[in-house]
Every structure is written in C-alpha cells, then in structure tokens.
Amino acid sequence: MPIYLYIDRGTFVHRLHPTVKVFALFIMFWSVYWVDNPIALLPVGLVMLWIAQLTDSWPNFYRLRWLFAILVFTTTIAWMVFYRRGAVLVNVPVFHVSRLSLVFGFGRGIKLAELLAASVLFLSTTKIEEFTYGLQRMRVPYRVSFAISLSFRLVPLFIDSAVTIVDAQRLRGYDFNQGGPIERVRRYVPVVIPVFMGALRKANNMAMALETRGFGFSHEPTTFIEYPVTGADVLAFAFLIGLGTLNFMLYWTGLGGIGPLK
C-alpha cells in the first residue's frame, strides 16, 4: 500500500504552477475560516468535490474516510456539550441538544473536514519539490520551505514505524484499550518513546545525508524543473480570488454565520 498521498496524473490541476497550488491551499483555508454555517460551506465543499473528481483523488479520501467521519461526528457531539444556546429539543444529561448547537457543531465538523480535504487535495496533486518551489516563490526562505515540504514526506514514515511499534508492544501482552481516557493516553508511552527516538535518529541521518548532497552550499539553489506560467494558471488564480472574495463576503454580510438560524 502506498504510504504517500501524491497521485501521479497529468490533469490540469497537477500541471498548475506550484505557486498557484500553494495559493489555492491558502484560499481554501481562508474560505473555510470565514464561514460557520454548513450551508454556506457548501460552495467550497463543492469546489473540492469537483477537484477530487477531476484529479482522481478519491483513493486518498477513501483511505482517510474514517478520519473524516470521526472529525465530523466527534466535533458535532463535542459542541453539543459546550455550545449551550437555543431551545432544547431532547433532554440528555450533560448535552445541550438544540437545533442551534446541532447546526453549530455540525458546521464546525464540516469546517475541519474541509480543511483536511483541502490538505488531501493539495498533497494528492503536488510533489514536494513543487511545494518547496511554491513556498520559495512566496518569499519563504529555501531552508524553511524545504523543511516544511520534507516534513510532509516524513509523516507517513513515522506513522508506518508507529504501527510496527504498536504491534511489537501488543505481542508482549500490552493492552492499549485499558482504563479511562487519560489512562489510555498514558498507555501510549511505550509507543511514543520508540517513535520519538526513531524520529530523532532518522532526522539526524537525513540531515547528514542532505548536507553531504550539498544542502546549504548555496543560498539560492537552482531548479532542475522549469515551471512556466500558463493561461490555466491565470484562470485558476482569478477563480481562487473569486472564491476567497465570495467567502469573505458571506462572512461580511453575516450569511456565512449561523445568526439567521437563531
């Protein structure tokens, strides 16, 4: 099973200029940030669904389906505890089950899911070299942009190693599911320590390997791949500006909030 999210396809989204892709990620986050109402979150959601279809990214969404479900479900439930507004529909101890808390909680869940979806789409269509290049063009120093993009490549390796460590401790009779929530977190110590030590070792090896390949030799490394700006980039840029503006207007006019539902 592939441990990285990048899906190599020749779609126009894949071919967009890296700076446009990084900007698209920023606009998606921006758009989601301003809006709370689940209905008002729909336009961004639809754009994402369209891009997922276009870029053949569904396998990645399928892999993360449980994460999406958990995000939406737990967020909705959690906000029914903390968001205590609106007329109670059903009496449940601890929870405040009202139309308002349901809509607010569900909206927050969808917001988180859309943030995750934007990241999944970005990683499904962007190589780490493009990520580095895009950040550099946005004036982020090379060392910083390279470190950010490399970290995305490392996360799956650490997850892979954590799975092996969980297996190793289980085989010594360790039960990760004993006790209450705090005890369960504490019980992950036998996993966290080996993962952390392994990550340190890997990061050290990687740093050595990077420097022996000349990393740091020049403040402005050259690039092997040329990324010409095309008409599609201009169109995509205009579309993203429009999407970002629309969502800010939803906030500005109050249509993006849950106020009208009160």
Next chain:
Amino acid sequence: MKTFSVNTNQHAVSAQEVTFTYHGADRPALQAVTFTQNAGEMIGVMGASGAGKSTLAKCLNRIVPEFEDGDFRGAIRIAGEPLEQLRVCDVAPKVGMVFQDFESQLFSTNVAHEVAFAMEQVGMDRAEMDRRIMPALEAVGLRGFEHRDPMSLSGGEKQRLAIASVLALRPSVIVLDEPTTDLDPEGRAEVFELIKKLRAQGLSLIVIEHESEELRAADRIVVLREGQIAADGPPSEVFARTELLRECGVRPPGLGHALELLGIEAQPKSVEQAYDAIVRAYPRLATNVVSNVADPSERAMPSGPAFIGIENVSFSYAGGPRVLDSIDLKVEAGEFLAIVGQNGSGKTTLAKHIVGLLQPATGRVTIDGKNRAQMRPAETARAVAYVFQNPDHQIFAATVEDEVAFGPRNFGLPDDEIRRRCDEALEAVGLQNERQSDPFMLSKGERQRLAVASVLVLRPRMLILDEPTTGLDHREQLRMMALVRDLNRAGIAIVIITHTPWLVAEYARRVVLMRKGAKIFDGGVREFFMQDELLRSSSFRAPEITELGRRFGTLALTTGEFVAWIKERA
C-alpha cells in the same frame, strides 16, 4: 556505459594522525589514523562495531566534527586540498557519501530529480544538470527509470539511485558506508556489481563492509581495531591473517580459511581458484567426484504432530495483490526453520499470521492444535514470540530490567515470579550485568539480545526472529546465533527469517523458500543448497564453502565439515 575521469596526479585521500573523541567518551573513536588512498584505488574498511569505521568515513566529508560533538585532531586532504574550515556541504562536490539507510537519503518524488538534487544545491545551471543526469543513471543501470518515484524502487535500486545522485557531482572519492546491510541478496548483488564497474572505471572508492568475500576485489583492506589501524594491505595479505581478523571481529573469507586449515598457502579470490589450489595439493581428489551428495536421512521434513499448522492461508492488504497465496506449512515443536526469499516475497507477512498480527483472508492457522483465531492474545504470546528486525521498535523502558519485565507485568504475574523470569532471561542472553543499564546506551548487538530476552521472559515454545543479525558485526552475529542455538537445544522451536546464506547453512535444519507469496521450496538445508536453478532464480547463493564442496562432490555446510571431508579423503 558512461565512464568518469579521475585526476591521477594527487592522492585521492590523505589522512594524517586523525584522532577524534566523541563528547563524553572515555576513549577516542579514532586514534592517530594515518593513511593515503591513490586516485582510482578501492579501499575496503573492516572492523567490529565501534572500531571507528563510520567515524573515519564521516571524517572524510566533515560530518565529523561538524555534526558530531567532540575533539578532532589531525589533517585530511582530498585530492590535495585540505578540509579544515570547510562545511559538510562545501565538501559535497569532492566526496560523495552513500549511507546504509537508503530511506533517509532520498528526498525527491522522481528519480531524475533525485539525481539533480545535489546539483541544484551547488547552484548548477539547468543545461549542465541535463547533461549529467542520464550518464549518472546509465552508470548505475537505472536508465529508463527517470520518471519513477524513488519510493517505488526496490532496496537495491534505491541504493543505486543514491550512488547515481553522488556520481552526478563527479566527486574525487565516493565513500560507501555499509551500503548493502539492509538489502536482500538480489539488492546486494546489484550494488556490488555496480561497485565493481565503478572501480573498473578508475573511481576512488572507500567501501565499509562486514562481509570479507565482497571486498576481495579491493586494492587494499584496512582493518580497524579500537580506533587504530590494525592491518593495511592487499586483500591476499590481510585476509591471510585469520587470527588477527577474528580478534578484530571480522569474519575471514571462508575459502581462505579452509585452505589455511588444509595447510595450503593461498588466498583464492573465487571458488575456482580455491578448487585449483586444493587439487594441486591433493591431485587424487580431482577425480573423486560423487554425483549425488544429498543424504535423504538428513531431510528435515516434519513427520510428527504440528506445533504450528498453516492451512491454505491466503492474504492481501486492502486493495492490493495477494501477498500470501495458498500457503500450507507445518512446524513441529523444537524445529529450527529458516524462511528465505527476496524482499516482498511474503516472509514477514507469513510470520505475522503465526503470531496473530494479521488474519488470513482464507485458510487458518493453528497453534498446538487450537485455532489461533480463537486464542486470546495472551495465550498466543505465551506460545509464540516474535522478535522484530529492529530492536528499537520496542525498547522504551529506563532500565534493561524494566524492559524485560514489561511483558510479564502485562500478563499480571506476581512480582517474585517476574523477578525470577527476568533473571533467567537476562542470564540466557548474557545481559545479567546490565540490568540497571539504560537500554538506549547498549550496542546494537546487546539491544538485539535484549529484544530476545524481553520475549523469552514469557517462556514461549517458539521464537520467530526477523533478520536477527542485520547490522551486527561478525562477533555479535556469532554471539546472537549461539544464543538462538542454545534456546533451540533447550527445546524452543526457532524460525528465522534471513537473507544470509551462511546463517542458513550453519544453523538451520530446514528451509522454506518464498517467492511472490507462494512457498516454492520446503525441505532440508542440504537438499536446498543443491537446487541450483531455484537458488539462481531466487538470487540466493549457497555459501562459497558449500559451492567449493560441491566441486569435489560433497555438500559441506561449514568450513569445518569441508576440511574434515577433504582430510579424510586426502
């Protein structure tokens, strides 16, 4: 094939009185090391773990002292230029370095871009990069792979890609620090074949390696012991000093050692040369070839009740191809079985089915007659224990004793029973004096033995060891395998997953060969090493001493066995 030119007017490397002491260490890792390497020379560096091999390699590109905290003295010149005051990245165009961990030295999502990475860093223009990428890929046999994701390559291909990416900068010297340790036999063969080609082109190479057979083609062998040069000379001279090699934790080449025991003065570079030398010494052996050397009585197929029963087991990861395909296997109590096969052949997946980490899609696994699927994890853990390839995947406790006690505590055993079992397990693996030590401060070999102790403490009836000797020096390998043999003699069934032919020959009694998820051989060790076609197609080679024995008509699994056979007939 593209060749790379070298400047032959200067020493490629000159090290003068190089001494380095790691911060907090009680003795120097390198002590007054002085040597030179002529341009175009290949030097093999050998020695036990901790002898200073990797430290020496890191000194050549300034990782030591730039990355490692400590006291550095002495001087190093590369192609006549001193390295003092240079950063690691400044040395990159002069010294290429290939590490053991291939995952940590690939950073790109595309093979061509990986080769370009170092050139980008030194600010080379695009046209020059374009001119250099294809020759570098061609030199390592990866032409046609330009658009592949490096993560989709096999281990051997990844390591060849790492070599291509350093070749592209056209350095004066290439240092390879145990480049094949994590590879399967096919990957090892690919990398050493490439090293031979690069050497033939006149590149200056420094290769750190544990297996002496692989370094016979070097111009010189440097053996390190406790940070000092214990031997430096042509392979024929250094490999003849078998006593010294053993003292330094280096396994002498099997062929040379066999000839030494037979009183023949020669350092053969191949099975053919060893055969000729023996025939010259004992001419009548030349005609004494026996055609069938397998002794059917030695076939190790189980005939009693199965301790582990694997019945028609198939398995695939979600959405993927079949990783196990209708496997039937029976392992008896007290057996010593080796599972071999290339990476991705299904060895580890099969082992994970036995211990219950994976559930078969079809078929079933039984342990002592019980369906494993219906056994509680505790019951399985007490019957079969699994030691992962990397001991660091389980170590977390503050002391060795706590690490070993972790398993019994999980099973709720009383304190005095836990103490008794810990004593017993630590004694068995020879770590009884380290019980209060920090596990992270132990050597790799000791951590591997600690991993064994931490499952042995559950008193399992079977132990599965995944690549138990990877990354260990010869002395540590022997110690580890002596432990495994003792456990087997005490009645514990052993299953080892390995790529190392001599380990199979010297320790196992039965072999299972896997290929593409299927079991394609299951039989005795001698019978296995007679399957020429099967071995060739699986990139698995018999130990050289076994190949030499077969030239005379016997099937010897160890040097001692071969020498005894020759002496009996000579």
